[in-house]
Amino acid sequence: MKRREFIGLVGVGSVVASCSHKTTQSTLPASSSRADGFQLAGTVSELDKNGQISNKELSAGAVLIVRDPDNASQLTAVNPTCTHAGCTVAWQQDWEAFVCPCHDSQFASDGKVLQGPAEQPLAAYAVKIEGNDILVKTG
Numbered sequence: 188m189k190r191r192e193f194i195g196l197v198g199v200g201s202v203v204a205s206c207s208h209k210t211t212q213s214t215l216p217a218s219s220s221r222a223d224g225f226q227l228a229g230t231v232s233e234l235d236k237n238g239q240i241s242n243k244e245l246s247a248g249a250v251l252i253v254r255d256p257d258n259a260s261q262l263t264a265v266n267p268t269c270t271h272a273g274c275t276v277a278w279q280q281d282w283e284a285f286v287c288p289c290h291d292s293q294f295a296s297d298g299k300v301l302q303g304p305a306e307q308p309l310a311a312y313a314v315k316i317e318g319n320d321i322l323v324k325t326g
């Protein structure tokens with residue numbers, strides 16, 4: 188294959204990849220903050236694909252978003268930093284809880300403590316869906 192043919196094929200591939208990629212992208216740039224204080228944290232497509240969204244680029248730091256186990260149309264967003272000693276919790280779908288890998292504290296989807304040693308809840312944030320965008324208000 189001649190160099191010119193190769194570059195032509197790569198160029199076409201980039202355009203196709205670029206177009207198909209945009210169909211799942213949000214309409215807001217990442218980490219932009221709106222006048223009402225909400226920031227783009229992810230998309231419904233990502234949430235449904237992965238079961239959770241972890242975003243560490245919001246103005247307040249890390250946010251972990253899951254669907255409310257009691258009402259799948261509702262979302263919850265928490266700061267995943269464990270209030271016991273600062274490890275990062277992970278969502279365990281089978282337990283319907285955020286679980287800390289360091290000392291096994293467990294938190295409900297709204298951040299309340301289910302099991303210690305942590306005594307304080309995870310910080311919870313307002314979260315909403317607009318179209319395919321998931322927006323979080325951390326301030």
Ligand code: FES
Binds near residue numbers: 270273291292303304
């Ligand atoms: S840091 Fe999470 S339980 Fe200790």
